Amino acid sequence: MIISVASGKGGTGKTLVATSLALSLKEKYRVQLLDCDVEEPNDHVFLKPVSTYKETASVMIPEVDDNKCNYCGRCGEVCAYNAIAVVKQKVLIFPDLCHGCGACSYLCPEKAISERANGIGVIEKGYADSIDFVQGRLAIGKAMAPPIIRRVKELVDNDRVAIVDASPGTSCPVIEAVRESDFCLLVSEPTPFGLNDLMLAVEAIRKLNIKCGVVLNRVGVGDSKTEEYCRRENIPIMLTIPLDTEIAYLYSRGITLAEGMPQWKNKFLELFDKILELTGDGN
Amino acid sequence: MKELVILSGKGGTGKTSIVGSFAAIAQRKVLVDCDVDAADLNLLLNPTIQEENEFWSGQVAFIDRQKCTECGLCQELCRFNAITDFNVDPVACEGCSFCSHICPVEAITMQDCMAGQWFISSSKYGPLVHARLGIAQENSGKLVALVRKQSREIAVKEEFDYIISDGPPGIGCPVISALSGADMALLVTEPTLSGIHDFERVLSVCQHFDIPAMVCINKYDINEDNTRQIEEFCLNQGVQVAARIPFDNVVTEALVQGLPVVEYSKGEVSQQIESLWQKLSEKLGR
Incomplete structure (x- = not known):
């Protein structure tokens, strides 16, 4: 089973929820945590995993054999991203624009284009106690997160409860992270920003046909409109976490709820039971 | 005219609340919301939309089942x-169009995508350029570039002094698009280990693209040891910490009222933000 954790708005507590859920479940289940917020991965700050494996995440980009190329320009015509262009007797390649679709090399009439891996980040594997851990990390100055996310998700272990921590927002990196999950937890807060971004996230999750529920964090300030919205839209509120200086302080030191306040473990176990119920896996 | 972009790496550190307050303090500026897939600045500025435009970008493949012979080549070659x-x-579908080129019976065509909308609005704080990326759409970087370009045109036409840009979280495509060529970045961080981790990465992005940065530590009193750690780090990096803003529920209370916090309260938070803008505008010049 794959549970994704997403939010729309940043800083609502995705990482807190994903790591606390993983730590709460680990005594009863085999658990895997995959950090797909590859621009700013933070789960490792809380889990402090032992690293066991590292690979470069890359996009396959074209490389032109000057001896074979006759500068016909076909590669530039077929590239949808302007990542390759023929200017007079020279082929220009822009690695950061290339999505690695392979069209140029396949369609080159002279078979002059081969492909090579262009590193854009790293994939790391490891463990924290019995939790299997995977994260992707986009390199500084690189733009393209989705290929790294795709690679992280290839490492999902189907024999474990896989928890996927997504990035904030509703665009391609989030979609890539939450796709194919059985349930999506949307972490929000009771403020106008929290509500607005939750509504966008719900729209995206529904478009993907994924069941979802809400974790409402920092309850106590703000207003009741986020709750009202959930009720109106029939989105279950799976867990509420109060605005609490102790939780904030623990978080600031990289300590999860499950560890810093162990009474929360049961709440996360109950949250998981609700997910099983809603996905029909509870029997 | 100078362009300031507000970034944070980590989401939820207070970018938009600070930009909303800058909107109330700064004179002769245009505001632009570069967080196009979760735009929130409009919730504070209460703008009236003056101009609404469609954002067409990217393509998606379409298979004509009447022509398709089910040879399977497209499925085999598609890397996505x-x-x-x-x-x-x-x-x-990433819109690469590879399948449309290799289909032996030309059953695949590429269709343009309406990938979002963008708006020019007026507000009592001045013009705002903002956008809404279509749900599950790509090309957020291009939409960011587009709203920035529009804001620049307004700033030039109106002879404004500043473009103030509310940036997206993260360090990837939309951030690079919001940052490249800006005059300065204000990095809003918080004294949490994840905030620090993310701040260091977004600062590296600024350094990579050679954009000068200043730092604001928001909610600095949540963990003062971590705040000192950020300040030491900034000292070593030669980056100025221009403000320390305390944690205060007034920020959320103002937000619930739909007001920039400087218009809602005259307390420490507002004073810090006002002095932050002073320092930024001095450093930016005109």
């Missing part, structure tokens, strides 16, 4: 696993 049973999953 976007084609199953001779149907295109528009969410997975």
Whole structure:
């Protein structure tokens, strides 16, 4: 089973929820945590995993054999991203624009284009106690997160409860992270920003046909409109976490709820039971 | 005219609340919301939309089942696993058009995508350029570039002094698009280990693109040891910490009222933000 954790708005507590859920479940289940917020991965700050494996995440980009190329320009015509262009007797390649679709090399009439891996980040594997851990990390100055996310998700272990921590927002990196999950937890807060971004996230999750529920964090300030919205839209509120200086302080030191306040473990176990119920896996 | 972009790496550190307050303090400026897939600045500025435009970008493959012979070549060659049973999953499709070029019976065409909308609005704080990326759409970087370009045109036309840009979280495509060529970045961080981790990465991005940065530590009193750690780090990096803003529920209370916090309260938070803008505008010049 794959549970994704997403939010729309940043800083609502995705990482807190994903790591606390993983730590709460680990005594009863085999658990895997995959950090797909590859621009700013933070789960490792809380889990402090032992690293066991590292690979470069890359996009396959074209490389032109000057001896074979006759500068016909076909590669530039077929590239949808302007990542390759023929200017007079020279082929220009822009690695950061290339999505690695392979069209140029396949369609080159002279078979002059081969492909090579262009590193854009790293994939790391490891463990924290019995939790299997995977994260992707986009390199500084690189733009393209989705290929790294795709690679992280290839490492999902189907024999474990896989928890996927997504990035904030509703665009391609989030979609890539939450796709194919059985349930999506949307972490929000009771403020106008929290509500607005939750509504966008719900729209995206529904478009993907994924069941979802809400974790409402920092309850106590703000207003009741986020709750009202959930009720109106029939989105279950799976867990509420109060605005609490102790939780904030623990978080600031990289300590999860499950560890810093162990009474929360049961709440996360109950949250998981609700997910099983809603996905029909509870029997 | 100078362009200031507010970034944070980590989301939820207070970018938009600070930009909303700058909107109330700064004179002769245009505001632009570069967080196009979760735009919130409009919730504070209460703008009136003056101009609404469609954002067409990217393409998605379409298979004409009348022509399709189910040879399977497209499925085999697509690297994004976007084609199953001779149907295109528009969410997975990256619009590369490879399939349309190799289909032996020319059954695949590429269709343009309406990838969002962008707006020019007026507000009592001045013009705001903002956008809404279509749900599950790509090309957020291009939409960011577009709203920035529009804001620049307004600033030039009106002879404004500043473009103040509310940036997206993260360090990837939309951040690079919001940052490249800006005059300065204000990095809003918080004294949490994850805030620090993310701040260091976004600062590296600024350094990579050679954009000068100043730092604001928001909610600095949540963990003062961590705040000191950030300040030491900034000292070593030669980056100025221009403000320390305390944690205070007034920020959320103002937000619930739909007001920039400087208009809602005259307390420490507002004083810090006002002095922060002073320092930024001095450093930016005109």
